[in-house]
Amino acid sequence: MKYAFVGLGHRAQMYVDALLGEWRDAGTIVALCDTNRTRMDYYAERIGAQVPRFAPDEFDKALELADAVIVTTVDAAHARYVCAALDAGKDVIVEKPLTTDAERCAAIAASAERSSGRLIVTFNYRYSPRNSAVRRILMDGAIGEVTSVHFEWTLDTIHGADYFRRWHRDRDSSGGLLVHKSTHHFDLINWWLGAAPALVFAQADLRFYGAENARNRGLDPRPERGQGAPGLGTDPFILDISADDRLRSLYLDAEHEDGYIRDQDVFGEGVTIDDNMSVLVRYTNRAIMTYSLHAHAPWEGYRVAFNGTEGRLELDVVEREWTPPHAAIDPSAASKAHASGAWERLTLRRHWSRPEEVPIESGAGGHGGGDRLLLDDVFRGAGDDPLARQAGYRDGIRSVLTGVAATMSARTGAPVALEDDGTRVR
Numbered sequence: 001m002k003y004a005f006v007g008l009g010h011r012a013q014m015y016v017d018a019l020l021g022e023w024r025d026a027g028t029i030v031a032l033c034d035t036n037r038t039r040m041d042y043y044a045e046r047i048g049a050q051v052p053r054f055a056p057d058e059f060d061k062a063l064e065l066a067d068a069v070i071v072t073t074v075d076a077a078h079a080r081y082v083c084a085a086l087d088a089g090k091d092v093i094v095e096k097p098l099t100t101d102a103e104r105c106a107a108i109a110a111s112a113e114r115s116s117g118r119l120i121v122t123f124n125y126r127y128s129p130r131n132s133a134v135r136r137i138l139m140d141g142a143i144g145e146v147t148s149v150h151f152e153w154t155l156d157t158i159h160g161a162d163y164f165r166r167w168h169r170d171r172d173s174s175g176g177l178l179v180h181k182s183t184h185h186f187d188l189i190n191w192w193l194g195a196a197p198a199l200v201f202a203q204a205d206l207r208f209y210g211a212e213n214a215r216n217r218g219l220d221p222r223p224e225r226g227q228g229a230p231g232l233g234t235d236p237f238i239l240d241i242s243a244d245d246r247l248r249s250l251y252l253d254a255e256h257e258d259g260y261i262r263d264q265d266v267f268g269e270g271v272t273i274d275d276n277m278s279v280l281v282r283y284t285n286r287a288i289m290t291y292s293l294h295a296h297a298p299w300e301g302y303r304v305a306f307n308g309t310e311g312r313l314e315l316d317v318v319e320r321e322w323t324p325p326h327a328a329i330d331p332s333a334a335s336k337a338h339a340s341g342a343w344e345r346l347t348l349r350r351h352w353s354r355p356e357e358v359p360i361e362s363g364a365g366g367h368g369g370g371d372r373l374l375l376d377d378v379f380r381g382a383g384d385d386p387l388a389r390q391a392g393y394r395d396g397i398r399s400v401l402t403g404v405a406a407t408m409s410a411r412t413g414a415p416v417a418l419e420d421d422g423t424r425v426r
Contacts, residue, residue: 007073196422
């Protein structure tokens with residue numbers, strides 16, 4: 001296969017490195033497309049070949065060279081490239097979220113239904129061994145029919161804060177965290193339950209980040225960005241992108257081309273997304289879910305509990321137990337601190353029985369070996385997977401529209417209904 005990449009920010013690297021490494025037998029990289037030449041040059045040097053580079057208005061030229069397109073652009077731009085590639089009969093691999101609103105979802109669905117190409121949405125959380133174990137237990141009927149779910153996800157002040165200093169802080173670009181981040185979680189629930197969202201009610205607010213909250217807590221004055229700020233190196237909310245070779249090359253050295261600032265102050269003006277969200281969802285199988293996402297927690301991880309007619313299943317995951325200040329300041333230190341205090345526990349509680357701790361078999365690589373399984377699916381095919389982990393465009397649409405409906409509900413104060421098996425807002 002011959003692959004073209006569109007969007008050459010940091011999300012592209014996993015796929016580039018895969019095709020240069022363990023999955024090099026699956027294909028070659030034949031074209032790069034981005035708004036920024038410096039970022040394309042960074043990856044071209046990594047690839048080590050004179051790979052053609054194209055501006056967005058030359059995307060058709062990249063398509064002519066490729067069998068498949070890997071889309072890792074800003075979320076709101078996904079639909080443009082996904083639809084163009086599908087309409088040209090190309091295969092498409094797109095990062096989550098599939099897109100950011102109902103209109104773009106409909107456009108992608110129309111292109112997918114008439115195209116000879118296939119579309120894969122890369123929900124890597126499905127492949128994490130702990131999440132796969134949950135799917136297997138529920139499929140086996142260990143707790144009977146699931147009646148309700150409680151799902152809590154916390155983002156800490158390394159990961160959560162980072163959404164508020166980059167393009168994700170702009171709702172028009174990312175759809176907000178209920179689309180950009182929660183799409184992972186909503187997809188897990190759809191997949192775990194084997195059901196689709198039917199009715200959504202939500203509340204959301206910006207309570208911690210942003211200029212108004214900073215003023216209310218007496219944090220003025222604040223710098224516009226990290227580079228050159230008086231607090232650089234001491235304030236844990238000011239990121240030093242010059243301390244990380246990759247971030248410096250992809251963003252700091254590329255600013256002169258498009259003016260994109262990767263290290264905006266999280267307490268600055270221009271934040272239009274929420275940082276505290278609560279959602280209630282009813283599914284087509286009558287299960288109900290209570291969900292919360294919190295983006296300024298002191299620890300990172302999630303808890304999910306399934307109540308069933310024959311028992312309860314609980315998954316507790318701590319991905320980062322606490323946030324050392326130096327790891328927030330220096331992005332190259334964050335991954336080293338990430339493993340500190342990390343743990344996971346899966347507990348099966350059947351009626352009238354002692355609790356059982358279910359072992360979780362992890363592999364090598366990111367997400368407990370899940371990233372390797374995802375890349376195998378993407379580049380070598382899903383094969384006969386009893387867990388059905390590979391996600392298509394309908395899966396992508398259901399997860400996006402849950403977040404879109406939640407955002408609409410939070411704005412209007414009214415519940416929002418979905419129809420057509422969760423693929424359209426009523």
